[in-house]
Amino acid sequence: MKIFITILIFCTAIYANITNYKPIKACVELNSNLYYAIRSFDINNKLYYLVVNPDRIKTYIVNINKTTQIKCPTTPNNYTILRDFNNPKHPLQNDGITTPKNGIFLTTDLCPSSKKGFERRLYESLIKNFKNPVPVTLFITKRWILKHRQEFIQLKTWQKEGKLDITWGNHTAKHIYHPKLPLKENFVLSKEENMQSDILELEKYLLKNGVVPSVFFRFPGLVSNKKVAKKVKELGLITIGSNAWLAKGQMPKNGSIILVHGNKNEPKGVDIFLKLIYNHKINSLKSIKDLNYQKIK
Ligand SMILES: [Zn+2]
Structure with a gap:
């Protein structure tokens, strides 16, 4: 020891x-x-x-x-194809990879939150119900970590103990959000956003805390445009959207990227996820690291 x-x-x-x-x-x-x-x-x-x-x-x-x-x-290879994968229409919401051909991938967002604690029940239920280490992607922000040191340490501990196989995804350091602005001027499309420094700051912060950042990226609010999508690609990252944002009523099936919030901001999504596990509707989860371009619709 x-x-x-x-x-x-x-x-x-x-x-x-x-x-x-x-x-x-x-x-x-x-x-x-x-x-x-x-x-x-x-x-x-x-x-x-x-x-x-x-x-x-x-x-x-x-x-x-x-x-x-x-x-x-x-x-081209798997990485370069996934990195260059965007919806050609560049929708205002949910650009990037949303629909793998098979498998269910769980992503849990850790956006900044004033809520104390985190969705411990979610992570504990993963550990209890699936073969360890359980693959899960965390789209994490620096602002969440700063207010949730103990929870961050707990997540790293579960990974070290071989209980969770965490992919540390980038959700920007700041995750800028203005409650009253329309989407096209909000999140990373806000006037004050500097995409490159917002992305690199989170990576550096993870590294300083002993965590290796992955190349998976999720836009805050899933909001983006062609310009910022290009920037993410230039930085070598792969954009991940979702086709199963549970709190919005989108149900997962084989070929889903599930989105729930691990920060207690959206307990409804976690309630639904836990019910799905309880009712044996989800029997296995895949690691986002195993995403394969041949398996994207
Ligand atoms: Zn978010």
Whole structure:
């Protein structure tokens, strides 16, 4: 136990010193495999990359000395196709990937909230009812973490204990929202939004807290336009919408991305989800890391 704690403190201390965090576009070889490098940063004067595996969409941090820069392939692969996947009409709401061909994917949004605590019942019920570790995507914000330190630590603990397989999705650091403005001037379409810094700030904050950010992104309020969708893609991220926002009455089926809120802002969606589990309507969940372009309608 003592050794475990020492390693943990050591890691946190290392991560706390991240500097020069910036987006890059490169391909590298590591252990004879191709990865896309999307960020570079320094930790104690050593250079690191955040890289993505193009088949199973998983991210890693690697010391650049362990990699060799190579030419990016010209043929598309799972990662590049998913990254470039947008609704050509760029609707004001729900752009990005909404309908996988099969499997049920659970996403739980952690938007900023003044509510104390979080939907502990939701995560505990996942752990109790499905084979561990249970795949779940958290679309998290820095503002939620700042007000919910203990809950954030609990989520990381469940992951460390092998109970949850968390994909740490980006929901922006600030998640700007104006209660009285129309959608087209709201969320990331607000005047004061700076998409790039809002996205990178969340990633840096996760890294400083010992969490590797994924490349999955969800627009706050699911609201976007062509310009911001392009920006997300440029930053190497994959936009995830939803076809089963439970609190809005959209029921999941095989081929659904479920949206519920883990921050207590929408208990109705969690009530419905728990009822579906109780009635054996959902028997297994898939990890968003296993999304495959061949399996999107
Ligand atoms: Zn949100």
